[in-house]
Amino acid sequence: MRHLGLVRRVTNIWAGAPTSGLLEVRNLHRSLQRPRQMKLMADDKPWALISEVGREGYIEESVDILKRHFHIVCHKDFLQNPALHGPKIQAVFMWNCCPAAEPSLLKSLPSLKVITNGGVGIDHLDVSLINSFGVKVANTPGVVSDATADIAMGLLLASARNIVEYNMIAVDPKTNYVPQNLMGVEVTGSTLGIIGMGDIGYKIAQRSKGFNMRILYHNRNRRSAEDEQAVGATYCKNMDDLLKESDFVALAVSLTSKTTGLIGRRELSVMKPTATLVNVSRGLVVDQDALVEALRSGTIRAAALDVTHPEPLPRDHPLLSLPNALITPHIGTNTFATTMKMVERMVENAVAAVKGLPLPDEVKLK
Structure with a gap:
């Protein structure tokens, strides 16, 4: 009976306890379980x-985006033990064309669902081959357009106004006067010819409008009348007509079999001797040997290039020593904001592929 009374007293004590206290005990128990549950989810x-x-890979901040959704393994670590990592890898995030999507790699990744490429250009990818392994391909269109158009205008302005040369004069400890015979060329009111009027080409046109430039363009397909009117662009069905009239020629095409060597000796000879060639597409769009000849002979005034072939050029390549060639090392998308947007878009495509959902930016063979 004594035991029974003790049980009743304990029961009465608990019965009178505040409900909130019991909830706190339960919540504490759940909170102790949560880290384990989160670990399982991770x-x-x-x-x-x-x-x-x-180095040539991802900046630290962008890796954080990848790690939110994926366990990641670097290529060099993968090569140390392909048998360990290969079967569980479902996505390849390609940056600066690496890791290369070679058949040997594809064969070692039996669970692979997608290769998502940072950037728009996919000339380094054999999409047909990749698809034959049951793997989809995605890129990141749109997010790179503004930054690439910016670098195109930056190169155009720097070349036209000899900004690099003047910087060297300004910082040279031997400088005691500024030579007046190093004249630039006028940008405002000049004629810009854009070859390739996709998203990047159109954004170049938008920027050029601010300089009151006359805009000509050549494209596989003509833009709508509304698009043309918005930037004041005139369509040239014949590319030669554009080359003959332009003070600046900007290349913003994708690299295909049809655009490889698009600008060669003949095309350069059609251009004005005062014209500048600006290339933000791919190095192989231009015949570089012909370009060296044109720059040396004065066939054209200058070239401003963010892309070459190969990248980087051999250190003894003649383009590097020409005073009228301005070259940057393919930095069109190299801004922090654009880099982060690219990685975010790559992750979106990869997550969709892993979940068996449609890819926002799947590259499909035409």
């Missing part, structure tokens, strides 16, 4: 292969 993340962090 372990369920799919695996992805990347090139590297730093």
Whole structure:
């Protein structure tokens, strides 16, 4: 009976306890369980292969985006033990064309669902081959357009106004006067010819309008009348007509079999001797040997290039020593904001592929 009374007293004590106290005990128990549950959820993340962090690979901040959705393994670590990592990798995040989508790599990734490329150009990808392994391909259109159009205008302005040369004069410890015979050429009111009027080409036109430039363009397909009117662009069905009239020629085409060598000796000879060639597409769009000849002979005034072939050029390549060639190392998309947007878009495509959903930016063979 004593025991029974003790039980009743304990029961009465608990019965009178505040409900909130009981809830706190339960919540404490749940909170102790939560880290384990979160760990289990994290372990369920799919695996992805990347090139590297730093150097030519991903900046640290962008890696954080990848890690939110994927376990990642760098290519060099993968090569140490392909049998360990290969079967679980479902996505490849390609940056600066790395890791290369070679048949040997594809064969070692039996669970691979997608290769998502940072950037728009896919000339380094054999889409047909990749698809034959049951793997989809995606890129990141749109997010790179503004930054690339900016670098096109930057190159145009720097070349026209000899900005690099003047900078060297300004910082040279031997400078005691500024030579007046190093004259630039006028940008405002000049004629700009844009070859390739896709998203990047159109954004170049938008920027050029601010300089009151006359805009000509050549494209596989003509833009709508509304698009042309918005930037004041005139369509040239014949590319030669554009080359003959332009003070600046900007290349913004994708690299295909039809655009490889698009600007060669003949095309350069059609251009004005005062004209400048600006290339933000791919190095192989221009015949570089012909370009060297044109720059040396004065066939054209100058070239401003963000792309070459190969990249970087051999250190003894003649383009590097020409005073009228301005070259940057393919930095069209190299801004922090654009880099982060590119990685975010790559992740969106990869997550969709892993979940079996339609890819926002799938590259499909035509």
